[in-house]
Amino acid sequence: MEQYNDSPSPLRLITTADAPAAELAKIVEALLVVATQPLPPAELAAAAQTDATQIGEALELLTDRYSEEKSGIVLELVAGGWAFRASEAAAEACARLFEKPVEKGLSQAALETLAIVAYLGPITRPEVARIRGVNVDGVIAGLVERWLIAEGGRDNEFGAIRYRTTPLFERIFGLESLGSLPRVDDLGSDVSEIRERLEALAEKRPA
Amino acid sequence: MPVAVRELELDLDAFEGPFDLLLSLVLREELPLREVDLAQIVICFVDHLADKGELDLDACGEFLILISALLELKARAMFPEEDAELAELEPEEAAEELARRLAEYRRAKEAAHWLRERLDQRRDLFFRIGPAPFAPKAERKLAPQSPLKLVEALRSLAVEPPTPSTAHMGLRFPPTSQFLDRWRSLLRRRSRFDFDQEVEGLSRVEVAVAFLALLELRKQNEIAIAQSAPFAPIRISRADAERSLSWSSTTTPPARSA
Numbered sequence: 001m002e003q004y005n006d007s008p009s010p011l012r013l014i015t016t017a018d019a020p021a022a023e024l025a026k027i028v029e030a031l032l033v034v035a036t037q038p039l040p041p042a043e044l045a046a047a048a049q050t051d052a053t054q055i056g057e058a059l060e061l062l063t064d065r066y067s068e069e070k071s072g073i074v075l076e077l078v079a080g081g082w083a084f085r086a087s088e089a090a091a092e093a094c095a096r097l098f099e100k101p102v103e104k105g106l107s108q109a110a111l112e113t114l115a116i117v118a119y120l121g122p123i124t125r126p127e128v129a130r131i132r133g134v135n136v137d138g139v140i141a142g143l144v145e146r147w148l149i150a151e152g153g154r155d156n157e158f159g160a161i162r163y164r165t166t167p168l169f170e171r172i173f174g175l176e177s178l179g180s181l182p183r184v185d186d187l188g189s190d191v192s193e194i195r196e197r198l199e200a201l202a203e204k205r206p207a
Numbered sequence: 208m209p210v211a212v213r214e215l216e217l218d219l220d221a222f223e224g225p226f227d228l229l230l231s232l233v234l235r236e237e238l239p240l241r242e243v244d245l246a247q248i249v250i251c252f253v254d255h256l257a258d259k260g261e262l263d264l265d266a267c268g269e270f271l272i273l274i275s276a277l278l279e280l281k282a283r284a285m286f287p288e289e290d291a292e293l294a295e296l297e298p299e300e301a302a303e304e305l306a307r308r309l310a311e312y313r314r315a316k317e318a319a320h321w322l323r324e325r326l327d328q329r330r331d332l333f334f335r336i337g338p339a340p341f342a343p344k345a346e347r348k349l350a351p352q353s354p355l356k357l358v359e360a361l362r363s364l365a366v367e368p369p370t371p372s373t374a375h376m377g378l379r380f381p382p383t384s385q386f387l388d389r390w391r392s393l394l395r396r397r398s399r400f401d402f403d404q405e406v407e408g409l410s411r412v413e414v415a416v417a418f419l420a421l422l423e424l425r426k427q428n429e430i431a432i433a434q435s436a437p438f439a440p441i442r443i444s445r446a447d448a449e450r451s452l453s454w455s456s457t458t459t460p461p462a463r464s465a
Contacts, residue, residue, distance in 0.1 A: 036337025037336075083334060084334065084335070085332050085335075086334065088331050088332065091330075094333035095333075098333055102336070103326055108319065111323055112316060112318075112319040114319070114322060115318030116315045118322075119314075119315075119318060131308075131311050131312055133312065171336075173322060173325045173326060173329070174328070174329045174332070175325075181318070182318075182321055187314045187318055187321070
């Protein structure tokens, strides 16, 4: 490239305009291919010794290059960082060769518990049990084993272990962060509605 | 034909009639379970079995299921945990609390449903997962430490450890030389002596060392040691006096045996 430095050729204008982002993109894609978990932009910037703006430009380039339409490798923003995944077009082939052990066979009880931990965590086992109305020891242990939840500090009053969801949880469920969960108010019916139904039930009961 | 467990006739303090009726009364909450002595039911059943004289495994199995269900119901009735909180509330408040809890659980269910859908959407997406994804680390604050503490710790290791004291063992061995001197000076004054007499009043250890000193002197041919019989007094004489002793012992045997 140096041979063009002093040249007034129009080619020079084209290459230098794209070069820094393109060069940085190479570094970023190298970092992403080595990583086994999503890399936040700040970590990419630190590793590439550049700033957030430059990383943003490089990522823009890469998201275009690694999109469902153009590539078998797709770049996605998930669990607070950037990560490669296989394209949907390759799903069947992938399924023939690979398992998905983390989410395979998650029971309804496990999903409910996971939801409670995601929304209310860090939360202790007894608190989850109280909401679900049953013992959750086994379910919690199973989720910990799957790395979907992990210990996150202790309860101040009783010293019980508190659980929270892991970055892997966000990745498996394709969430950019826990903030991507639907708002609590949008879920289910509110207290007054349930109340009305309870009362309706009570009236039907023979005295 | 074996009598079905449900037809088992009961004669209890709180109830008299077939087991079946008891069950339905309990389930309809017309008979408070806490007033029923479950042990009596078991005794009735065992009596019934004994009367029949044969073991009806089917009946036993059915009975076990029923009695364990009753036990659980009774235990729950006697130790109300959650319900007690509700019971303390006014009916109005209790209804409110119940509705609140139901709503809370309903939300958890809805959220679980949302997660399930999300999972289905991503069913066809594959990606690489590390061997051990980072878990959020619990905060664990340690007090600030000076690196010099490490130096101190290391220094304490470099010091020669003190020799362990054996004072408690209480065994003190007097030097053999002490007795060597003693025997030599004794033999300068007298040509012979009796060992037992000389060591009388000394401790066992001292006697042993005194004897060692004797053996040492014998080895160096300074003395002669004689004992007429096992456990007889040990006589010690100067080596130059030995000849006269042996001579006298050979010449006057009757005197020695006397």
